[in-house]
Amino acid sequence: MSPLNGYHYHMNALANLGSPMQWFILIAICLVVFGAKRLPDVARGIGKSLGEFKKARKEFEDELMTSQHEDTVKKEIKYQDVDNVTVDEAPKKKDDA
Numbered sequence: 001m002s003p004l005n006g007y008h009y010h011m012n013a014l015a016n017l018g019s020p021m022q023w024f025i026l027i028a029i030c031l032v033v034f035g036a037k038r039l040p041d042v043a044r045g046i047g048k049s050l051g052e053f054k055k056a057r058k059e060f061e062d063e064l065m066t067s068q069h070e071d072t073v074k075k076e077i078k079y080q081d082v083d084n085v086t087v088d089e090a091p092k093k094k095d096d097a
Contacts, residue, residue, distance in 0.1 A: 030042075
């Protein structure tokens, strides 16, 4: 199970919020607050910010998955090395040298 499953569940829940009437009220409030002339600039800025956020989130998820994969591989290699040790290859004591 991925540690990000809960995160994706919450993002999907947020995407399903709002009826058409709620969206209409939200747009009307934005028009009143920002004005018709500034609204495209505000929307463009929000869009760019969301794009950068998604890019950073993707990079973080990729780094997290890569790190987990590397840790798993290191553990597998460590266990393989332990399994392959024979009595002849056992480390010698200083007295034996």
